[in-house]
Amino acid sequence: xxxxxxxxxxxxxxxxxxAGLALNPAAPLEVLLxxxxxxxxxxxxxxxxxxxxxxxxxxxxxxxxxxxxxxxxARNPHVDPAQRARLLEDPHWxxxxxxxxxxxxxxxxxxxPDEAIVYMLNTYDQEHLGGSFFRxxxxxxxxxxxxxxxxxxxxxxxxxxxxxLPADTQAALLTDPDDEVRSRAQRHLxxxxxxxxxxxxxxxxxxxxxxxxxxxxxxxxxxxxxxxxPVGPQDRAMIAGNPTLPPDVVRLLAADPDPEVRAEIxxxxxxxxxxxxxxxxxxxxDVRRAVARHPDLGPAQRQALATDPDPGVxxxxxxxxxxxEEERAAIDYAVPLDGLFLFRPGPLTPPxxxxxxxxxxxxxxxxxxxxxRVHTLPADLVARLAVDDDLGVRVLLxxxxxxxxxxxxxxxxxxxxxxxxxRLLTRPDFPTDGLAVHADDEDPAVRALAARDPKVPPAAxxxxxxxxDPAVRAxxxxxxxxxxxxxxxxxxxxxxxxxAAANPALPAPAIRALVSTxxxxxxxx
Numbered sequence: 001x002x003x004x005x006x007x008x009x010x011x012x013x014x015x016x017x018x019a020g021l022a023l024n025p026a027a028p029l030e031v032l033l034x035x036x037x038x039x040x041x042x043x044x045x046x047x048x049x050x051x052x053x054x055x056x057x058x059x060x061x062x063x064x065x066x067x068x069x070x071x072x073x074a075r076n077p078h079v080d081p082a083q084r085a086r087l088l089e090d091p092h093w094x095x096x097x098x099x100x101x102x103x104x105x106x107x108x109x110x111x112x113p114d115e116a117i118v119y120m121l122n123t124y125d126q127e128h129l130g131g132s133f134f135r136x137x138x139x140x141x142x143x144x145x146x147x148x149x150x151x152x153x154x155x156x157x158x159x160x161x162x163x164x165l166p167a168d169t170q171a172a173l174l175t176d177p178d179d180e181v182r183s184r185a186q187r188h189l190x191x192x193x194x195x196x197x198x199x200x201x202x203x204x205x206x207x208x209x210x211x212x213x214x215x216x217x218x219x220x221x222x223x224x225x226x227x228x229x230p231v232g233p234q235d236r237a238m239i240a241g242n243p244t245l246p247p248d249v250v251r252l253l254a255a256d257p258d259p260e261v262r263a264e265i266x267x268x269x270x271x272x273x274x275x276x277x278x279x280x281x282x283x284x285x286d287v288r289r290a291v292a293r294h295p296d297l298g299p300a301q302r303q304a305l306a307t308d309p310d311p312g313v314x315x316x317x318x319x320x321x322x323x324x325e326e327e328r329a330a331i332d333y334a335v336p337l338d339g340l341f342l343f344r345p346g347p348l349t350p351p352x353x354x355x356x357x358x359x360x361x362x363x364x365x366x367x368x369x370x371x372x373r374v375h376t377l378p379a380d381l382v383a384r385l386a387v388d389d390d391l392g393v394r395v396l397l398x399x400x401x402x403x404x405x406x407x408x409x410x411x412x413x414x415x416x417x418x419x420x421x422x423r424l425l426t427r428p429d430f431p432t433d434g435l436a437v438h439a440d441d442e443d444p445a446v447r448a449l450a451a452r453d454p455k456v457p458p459a460a461x462x463x464x465x466x467x468x469d470p471a472v473r474a475x476x477x478x479x480x481x482x483x484x485x486x487x488x489x490x491x492x493x494x495x496x497x498x499x500a501a502a503n504p505a506l507p508a509p510a511i512r513a514l515v516s517t518x519x520x521x522x523x524x525x
Contacts, residue, residue: 004045004072011042013497014518020501021511022047028508031515032057041068048072058083067092077103081136085116097128102136106423108343111138121152135345143348151178158184164349194219194244205232213238223249240290247298253291254301292316306331319366328364335365341395342420346375357381365390372396379403391415398424406431414446421445425452436460444469451475462486465496473499480505 002010011019021027022035022043035043036057047053048061049072061073067090073079074087075098087099100120103109111117117137120129141148145157146169158173158181165173173185190196194217201222202209212218213226213235223246226235239245240253289312291297292305297320305317311334318333351374360371360381369392371377372385377397385397386408398404398412399420406429413424422445424430435453438446439460447464448471450456462483464476476482477490477499490500491514501514 001068004049007042007045011040013492013494015040015042016498017491017501017514018043018518019046020498020503021506021514023051023502024504024506024511026504026506026508027511029054029056031511033060034515036060036064036069041066044069045072049076050078051076052078053083058086062086067095071095071098074099075101075103077107077109081110081112081116085113088116088119093125093128096124100124100128100133100136102132105132105135106420107132107135108345111141112136114138114141117141118148118150118153121156122150139346139348146173151176151181154178155180155184158188161348162188164347191216193217194222198222203231205234210234210238214242216242217244218242220246227252234286237286237290240287241294243295245294245296247296250291250294250296251298251301253287254294254297254305256287256291288313289316293320295321297322315366319364325363328362335390335392337391338418339392340419341369341392341399341416343399343423344373350376353378360385365393368393369396373400375400375402377401398427404429410435413449417443417445439464444472448472448475451479454480456481458483465490470495475499478503 018035018039019042022032022039023046032047032054033056035047037060039047044064044066045068047057048069053061053073053076058073058079061070064070070087070090070092071094074084074090074095076084084099087095090096090099102112120133141153142157142160145153145160146165148154148157154173154176155178162170162185170185170189173181174189176182176185191212197212197216198219198221201212209232213222218239223239226239227249230236236253236256239249245253288305288308288310291301292313293316297305297317299322302317302320302322305313308314308317314331315333315335318328318331323331356371356374356377359367360377361384362368362371365388368385368388368390371381372388372393373396377385382397382401382403382405385393386405388394388397394408395412395416398408404427409424409427409430413421413430416424430452432452432454435449436456437450439450439456441447441449444467447467447469450460450464451472456479458481461476461479461481465473465482465486467473467476473496477496480503482490482500482503482505484505487500487503487505490496493500506514
């Protein structure tokens, strides 16, 4: 079956023109319905997947005979999820699978209705409920899954942050009347039994071994085995942050030698093969960086790591909760500015408001970054962090807070060039007025911003449809101030026809004429 990319690559110029018309906000209802009924698959894909649709078109999509057309609508991120949920009982598994997958892993829009999720958990094949399915759960459902009256929902809820559930909730799940709920809860509980963990620990590097070493209760035998005969180069670093690590091993790993020292020791002739493997195995700063955040790190170890020769270790220990602000400020750390400042879904358990406020007011940028990710940050702290002198704090606030100021959204886009930069443009408060001043910026992504300004002069719009950057050309091909003569040219341009046909400056009669022309051309073939 062809992928969406395959479908688009196979589309010719008339088809791409029709696809642009399908996106045009000025397209009359009867045109959209005609395209849905008669146009090639590439046009239906764009129409059903890439825009908000009038109710009458939604009705027609739900009833469309082609399951691929319905499946495109099932993943549309622009429509009300309740509209997508109308496909809940679609007769074709392909449509149902796409509905469960939703718009994708980057989707952070409105969730599907709770009743739709419950229905899917009870009736859909398990193989269709992976991937990004969980991104469509409402926060309220996620928080209540562990006590939901439906056992299928409770069974899924067992895996949602088990370690953070209250003890009485865990106890209820362990004695749940439903076999699957009890079984899943008991599997999680076994992770807290070091004897069981030791009995099932894989003896080769794999995801299961990594998860166990980092998160499960470790017996002394497992710990000693990692220290003396690791099976993978990262074993020591994996256990370094494990909260069940014995205090003496925390102290040992906090003094893990430098790579040069370890290599020298490993070359000694009085060491056995296992000892040499253990000493030479790890990239050592990872071990000290991991243990630097351990809750059982003692004062002496913290002080030693605070003056560690590796800057990453000093940075890691500088955010340890045991420091006072004065002690933290005395550490020689450097905060990187080239990180990825991304959106992160809110946790099931709301953070402690006092702890969040303490982090937001801290002198340490990494702690302020943690606070900036909190979706429920109060207004006074939003105002404070919006003008923070750290780029990461500002961008994380812009990415995560629903009330991030418009000026902050624009500033963040101008200053941050990392992953999810474009996500800032999807925020409803991103400004439009005044963006024309960026039309000649060196950064093509910033030049393209000017296309969002309704007051860009027509001459500048026309010039920028010839910009060296394809994304800039595409953005300005859709601008309503594009002179009619240039717009007419672009409707026959192999590259930009799709974008030009979506230009809202096209009047309804012209749109109808273009649709008729394409239809006549197709009939002639």
